[in-house]
Amino acid sequence: MCTASQAKTNEHIINICFERWWPYSFFDQHKQAQGIEVEIIKAALIDSDYKLVFHELPYRRCLAGVANNTFDFTLHVDKADGFATLNMSFTTWQLSLAVTRGRFASPDDFYQLAAPRVMISEDYNYPEQVINSLKAINAAIVERSFYEQTHEDGKIFFSVLNNNRVDAVLVDKVWALEMIKHHQLAVTFLPSPFHAEPQFMGYKSSNQTLADYVGAKLHRVTPEQIQTIRTQYLGN
Numbered sequence: 001m002c003t004a005s006q007a008k009t010n011e012h013i014i015n016i017c018f019e020r021w022w023p024y025s026f027f028d029q030h031k032q033a034q035g036i037e038v039e040i041i042k043a044a045l046i047d048s049d050y051k052l053v054f055h056e057l058p059y060r061r062c063l064a065g066v067a068n069n070t071f072d073f074t075l076h077v078d079k080a081d082g083f084a085t086l087n088m089s090f091t092t093w094q095l096s097l098a099v100t101r102g103r104f105a106s107p108d109d110f111y112q113l114a115a116p117r118v119m120i121s122e123d124y125n126y127p128e129q130v131i132n133s134l135k136a137i138n139a140a141i142v143e144r145s146f147y148e149q150t151h152e153d154g155k156i157f158f159s160v161l162n163n164n165r166v167d168a169v170l171v172d173k174v175w176a177l178e179m180i181k182h183h184q185l186a187v188t189f190l191p192s193p194f195h196a197e198p199q200f201m202g203y204k205s206s207n208q209t210l211a212d213y214v215g216a217k218l219h220r221v222t223p224e225q226i227q228t229i230r231t232q233y234l235g236n
Contacts, residue, residue, distance in 0.1 A: 012049050012050045012051060013050065013051050013052075013053050014045070014050045014051070014052050014053070014072050014073070014214070015053050015055060015070070015071045015072050015073075016041065016052060016053070016054050016055070016071065016072065016073045016074070016075065016201075017054075017055045017056075017057055017061075017062035017065050017066070017070075017071040017073070017074045017075070018038075018054065018055070018056060018062060018074065018075040018076065019056070019057065019058055019059040019062060019075075019076070019147075020056055020148050020149060021035070021075075021076060021091075021175060022035070022151070022175055022178055023035055023036055023174065023175075023178070023233040023234060024036050024037045024038070024075070024076070024090075024091045025037055025038050025054075025056075025075055025076070026038075026056070027056050033054035033056075035233070036090065036091070036229055036230055036232075036233050036234075037075055037076075037090045037091050038054060039229045039232070040090050040218070040221055040225075040226060040229055041214075041218070043221050043225055043229070044214070044217040044218045044220065044221050045214070045217055048217065055071065056149075058123065058147045059076075059123050059124060060123060062074040062075075063077070063081060063083070063202075066083060066202060066203060066204055067204065069204070072203060072207055072210060073201045073202065073203050073207075073211075073214070074201070074202050074203075075091075075199070075201055075202075076091060076093075076199040076200075077199065077200055077201070077202035078127065078197050078198065078199055078200060079127075080125040080126065080127050080128075081125050081202060083202035083203060083204065084202065084203055084204065084205045084208070084211065085200035085201060085202050086200055086201045086203075086211060086214065086215045086218065087200075087215065088200075088215070088218055088219065089198035089199060089200050090226065091198070091199045092196050092197065092198050092199065093172055093195075093196065093197040093198075093199055094172055094173045094174055094193060094196050095130065095170055095171070095172060095173070095193070095194045095195040095196070095197070096170075096171065096172075096173040096176070096189045096190065096193055096194050097110075097118065097168040097169070097170060097189065097190045097194055098158065098161070098168060098169050098170075098171050098176055098187050098188070098189055099161065099167065099168045099187070099188060099189070099190060100161045100162075100164070100186060100187060100188075101187060101188045102186070103164070107190045107191055107192070110167065110168065110190060111137060113167060114138065115138050115139065115140045116137060116138075116139050116140065116167040116168060117139070117140045117142055117165075117166040117167045117168075118134060118139040118140070118141055118142065118166065118168050118169070118170055119141075119142040119143075119144055119160055119166045119168070119169040119170065120134075120141060120142070120143055120144075120169075121143070121144065121145070121146055122143035122144060122145050123145055123146065123147070127195065127197050129195060130170075130194070130195045130197075133194060133195060134170075142160075142166050144160070151178075151179070151182050151183075154175075154178075154179035154182070154183065155179065155183045155185070157169065157171070157179070158179070158180075158183075158185055158187055168190070170194065173189060173193070174234075176189075201214070
């Protein structure tokens with residue numbers, strides 16, 4: 001693969017990496033990049049001289065690709081990831097605790113566990129507030145690597161709730177609701193959201209000129225356009 005700097009010199013390409021995260025970024029069955037954030041970026045750059053090229057890879061490979069100049073941007077980063085970011089966000093990591101439906105008669109039953117076993121992904125850099133909140137409930141953290149390429153893969157993530165291997169999994173609620181619906185899983189959520197963290201487009205500070213250009217384009221996307229795109233994926 002050529003580097004982002006080489007591609008731009010030859011073809012004026014902007015290379016953007018993302019990990020699959022429905023409904024914000026994914027490739028459909030026709031190998032076309034889709035999703036709320038992808039469509040907003042496409043709308044912003046529709047009259048640009050640049051061609052957008054999207055790449056789907058595991059999260060840490062996207063971070064590494066920006067670090068070594070293979071990609072210009074990676075989606076869905078925050079301050080915990082250590083990159084410069086554009087100053088607008090179109091996605092929020094809505095972390096919630098998912099549990100087996102019917103296992104706990106009330107949320108208090110979960111929080112009264114001496115050391116609830118909570119599974120998190122070992123692939124992400126969680127904000128300090130998330131780690132502190134897990135410590136506050138004396139959670140026994142179970143880390144697991146997970147890379148989802150299709151909706152079918154999403155079912156695997158929740159399998160650890162079977163036979164009470166863990167008491168809860170920490171997941172993005174919007175994504176999880178889609179997986180629960182798609183697979184008809186006996187999974188629900190504790191009622192209080194655990195943590196919400198806006199996500200941004202990340203880039204190397206040496207790529208500031210291109211970032212300023214893309215940022216200016218994104219600021220021109222109207223709230224009405226954004227709402228239309230959101231409705232396309234999430235409904236009203």
